[in-house]
Amino acid sequence: MQPVQIKPPSHLWIFNLSRSPSLAQHLDGRRKTFAAPKERENVARVILVYGQPASGKTYSLRNLDPNSTVIIDADTKGALPWRGWKKSYSVANKNFYKLDDLGTIIDWIGKIGNPNKESKIRTLVIDGLNSAMAFAQHFNPDTSFNGWRVLGQTILTLIRTAKNARDDLDIIITAHVENADPNSPTSIDHIKTPGKMIDKIGLESLLLYVFYAKCDDGNYFFETQGNRSSARSPEGCFPPTVPNDIKAVIDTINDYDQGE
Numbered sequence: 597m598q599p600v601q602i603k604p605p606s607h608l609w610i611f612n613l614s615r616s617p618s619l620a621q622h623l624d625g626r627r628k629t630f631a632a633p634k635e636r637e638n639v640a641r642v643i644l645v646y647g648q649p650a651s652g653k654t655y656s657l658r659n660l661d662p663n664s665t666v667i668i669d670a671d672t673k674g675a676l677p678w679r680g681w682k683k684s685y686s687v688a689n690k691n692f693y694k695l696d697d698l699g700t701i702i703d704w705i706g707k708i709g710n711p712n713k714e715s716k717i718r719t720l721v722i723d724g725l726n727s728a729m730a731f732a733q734h735f736n737p738d739t740s741f742n743g744w745r746v747l748g749q750t751i752l753t754l755i756r757t758a759k760n761a762r763d764d765l766d767i768i769i770t771a772h773v774e775n776a777d778p779n780s781p782t783s784i785d786h787i788k789t790p791g792k793m794i795d796k797i798g799l800e801s802l803l804l805y806v807f808y809a810k811c812d813d814g815n816y817f818f819e820t821q822g823n824r825s826s827a828r829s830p831e832g833c834f835p836p837t838v839p840n841d842i843k844a845v846i847d848t849i850n851d852y853d854q855g856e
């Protein structure tokens with residue numbers, strides 16, 4: 597399926613990446629500029645879930661309401677890992693899309709998260725961000741410092757666009773893990789990115805909720821606090837581990853925010 601081309605929302609200012617046209621050309625096929633958001637007081641809630649393959653990241657989406665959820669399949673697996681998923685999610689239902697292009701994903705976040713437009717969508721999922729990052733890196737012939745800089749800026753723009761979406765929207769991003777260096781006492785498990793330059797951005801440091809998906813003897817769960825990892829959540833919101841259920845996670849955060 598060809599990526600759907602969406603005009604960037606008018607409420608975003610333009611972040612010019614034209615100095616690296618090869619990467620910009622790959623990212624959206626048009627040598628275009630990318631949208632980066634103006635800062636606003638009330639913004640969307642962005643939740644990052646990372647872990648090894650088959651650690652239950654995508655399966656954790658199973659209890660979300662398909663009538664108010666859109667899933668962007670950035671891994672392009674083309675399927676969801678629970679019985680009967682096709683009855684709820686499809687292109688025809690306008691809630692499941694295979695998109696592995698960073699520029700197009702940014703545009704979709706901007707469109708669905710436009711704070712100037714009402715929408716029934718309450719949860720937007722970017723499932724498998726690493727695939728889109730790796731795809732951009734693999735097809736970018738510019739391997740110079742500037743090429744990596746542009747890729748890093750684009751990933752940062754995606755996160756900033758998500759954070760500045762409308763405040764009644766939860767944005768879930770799933771990704772793979774880069775394991776800690778066993779020979780380094782300061783190294784921790786963290787989100788996997790294509791290159792040390794992008795690691796320096798510290799994507800987890802930009803977010804309040806970061807969960808580490810794990811499986812132990814058939815038990816799938818999220819770590820909610822760092823245990824030699826970058827997992828994090830506010831004090832008193834969660835116990836150290838919770839079942840891998842994003843719907844339950846969102847409900848708990850809503851109660852926490854209201855003081856319940």
